[in-house]
Amino acid sequence: MIKKLLLGCFCWVFFLVFAAFPVKAQDKSLSLAVKGGLTYGKFSCEVSGVDGIDESYKVGVIGGISLVKQIVPNFSLESGLYYVMKKGGISVYNVDFDVTIHYFEVPVGLRYDIPVQGQIKPNLYFGFYSSLKISDSCDVSVQNVSVGFDPDIKSSDFGLSFGAGLEIANKFTVDARYDYGLVDIDDYSDLSLKTRSFLFMLGYKFY
Numbered sequence: 324m325i326k327k328l329l330l331g332c333f334c335w336v337f338f339l340v341f342a343a344f345p346v347k348a349q350d351k352s353l354s355l356a357v358k359g360g361l362t363y364g365k366f367s368c369e370v371s372g373v374d375g376i377d378e379s380y381k382v383g384v385i386g387g388i389s390l391v392k393q394i395v396p397n398f399s400l401e402s403g404l405y406y407v408m409k410k411g412g413i414s415v416y417n418v419d420f421d422v423t424i425h426y427f428e429v430p431v432g433l434r435y436d437i438p439v440q441g442q443i444k445p446n447l448y449f450g451f452y453s454s455l456k457i458s459d460s461c462d463v464s465v466q467n468v469s470v471g472f473d474p475d476i477k478s479s480d481f482g483l484s485f486g487a488g489l490e491i492a493n494k495f496t497v498d499a500r501y502d503y504g505l506v507d508i509d510d511y512s513d514l515s516l517k518t519r520s521f522l523f524m525l526g527y528k529f530y
Contacts, residue, residue, distance in 0.1 A: 364520030383408030
């Protein structure tokens with residue numbers, strides 16, 4: 324069911340993007356942008372019967388397209404399609420796990436454009452995201468010896484997404500958001516793993 328929903332989201336975003344070009348001349352409330360930047364994330368980890376788990380942040384990358392449709396003055400619906408690399412470090416009993424997950428991510432949310440004068444327009448964003456896993460990997464280090472390990476990550480993720488942004492001269496964008504995963508993404512029965520990621524992006528608006 325989740326895969327079907329994600330596939331539907333992907334198809335919907337692509338339909339909106341390609342349909343937007345011929346209707347743009349009549350619809351000035353529609354905007355398309357390309358965005359890219361960095362992620363700074365970790366994984367919230369709980370292991371049954373284990374205390375003293377250390378979680379560390381790691382840097383990844385993000386890039387994709389964003390589509391914004393104004394619904395009423397100052398309020399818009401925003402969606403898009405992104406490639407997102409989410410990384411994090413976990414240390415348990417002097418064993419270090421470095422986890423990397425590659426996703427296709429579709430955010431859907433409400434954006435509020437704060438009414439101000441000038442070339443710099445701030446906005447606030449709140450919504451949800453759905454992610455479909457492309458691949459994953461995990462490096463395990465014990466006493467300076469590193470080996471590969473199958474993290475057994477589930478095929479999808481879902482969570483909240485919120486943050487703020489700027490539009491500069493109606494051409495350039497700056498976004499800072501936070502993805503808060505709501506579901507356990509690991510298939511091991513005694514392990515709970517949830518994503519926690521900051522997203523920092525710069526963008527260019529085509530229209």
